Amino acid sequence: MKTEITAAAANKKTLDDLAVGLCALTVVGVSATAATPFWPTAWGQAPSIGVVVLAAGLAVFIALHSLYWWRSLDEAAREAHKWAWWWGGNLGFVAGGAAVVLAAVAGVDLLPARVPHTEAALIALGVVAAFAAQAVGYGLAWCAWWIARR
Incomplete structure (x- = not known):
């Protein structure tokens, strides 16, 4: 029983750490406004580096959050x-x-x-x-x- 409680607490701490990281990426995402370099002109206007960083961070956050969520299920x-x-x-x-x-x-x-x-x-x-x-x-x-x- 104690092991399950310890694992749940560690899992919650990890999810909290992920949320803090996502908040930091959000700050970077809205503040970095330079256009993405090496963007093909055929694809249209280049998004800002902040948007790319935010999208990549969000994808990693969702994947890791899903992993920890799945592990917490019975x-x-x-x-x-x-x-x-x-x-x-x-x-x-x-x-x-x-x-x-x-x-x-x-x-x-x-x-x-x-x-x-x-x-x-x-x-x-x-x-x-x-x-x-x-x-x-x-x-x-x-x-x-x-x-x-x-």
Whole structure:
């Protein structure tokens, strides 16, 4: 029992340290305004170095936070998440993909009128639609898993 309490305290300290690091990266991100060097002109206007640092730091923070969060879960919660992601995420992806294809075949315009209808916008729409469908499927499957085991 004492080992679990010690591990939980160490885990919380690590997450607190990560949060402080993210706060420091936020300060750097908003204060560094110089353009990113070596940015290809074909990609458009270069973002500031601060934005790049902040985005990279946020990605590392999310990855590490997810790792520590996953380690803190018990076996039942891990199984619920794995099952929900496999079944809900996959079935949501299939259903969402089918809905987008059917909408495209039917000629439904899925982009708002103010958004330019470019290839990049359509690709972004596809990515967002796929993620949203997976997230909805995951949420439904996660709830179903816990309801079935009540």
